[in-house]
Amino acid sequence: MSNPMPIVRRLSILPMILLLLTLGCAEQSEEQEKAEPHVRGMITDFELERGQVLIDNKEDGSVDSGPIWISLSKNAELIIEGKTVTASLDEILVGRSAEVWIGGVIAQSYPPQTQAVKMVIH
Numbered sequence: 001m002s003n004p005m006p007i008v009r010r011l012s013i014l015p016m017i018l019l020l021l022t023l024g025c026a027e028q029s030e031e032q033e034k035a036e037p038h039v040r041g042m043i044t045d046f047e048l049e050r051g052q053v054l055i056d057n058k059e060d061g062s063v064d065s066g067p068i069w070i071s072l073s074k075n076a077e078l079i080i081e082g083k084t085v086t087a088s089l090d091e092i093l094v095g096r097s098a099e100v101w102i103g104g105v106i107a108q109s110y111p112p113q114t115q116a117v118k119m120v121i122h
Helices: 005-034
Strands: 039-047 052-059 063-080 083-085 097-102 113-121
Touching: 039 063, 039 113, 052 097, 063 097
Parallel strands: 063 113
Antiparallel strands: 039 052, 039 097, 052 063, 063 083, 097 113
16 A cells, blocks of 8 residues: 555645745736836827727837837726726727737837737826
8 A cells, every 4th residue: 555645745735836826926917017018109090900009109218119009919908097998999099198018929010010918098
């Protein structure tokens, strides 16, 4: 008969591993909320077919880094004037300022294109 102690030891470690994974994910989520936006600037255009807005991206210090097309990822958070909304992007946003956090790649087209995981429109 095998010794049951190794199984008990393995099972007692499992809750500790789950706790550490949970804490790690929570810290990452908080860091992402505190992080500076990847894109910041004025919305200058809207493209209906792809549901994208064109943002004239300004880096820190108001340095112009060029326009970028932004669409919303599947589970993106869209906040307009402090309220989280479920609406999609549209032409009424042109002329407003936006801050965007991206979670994926930026297509090397001109202008570049990417998807937002969070967009705040002022």
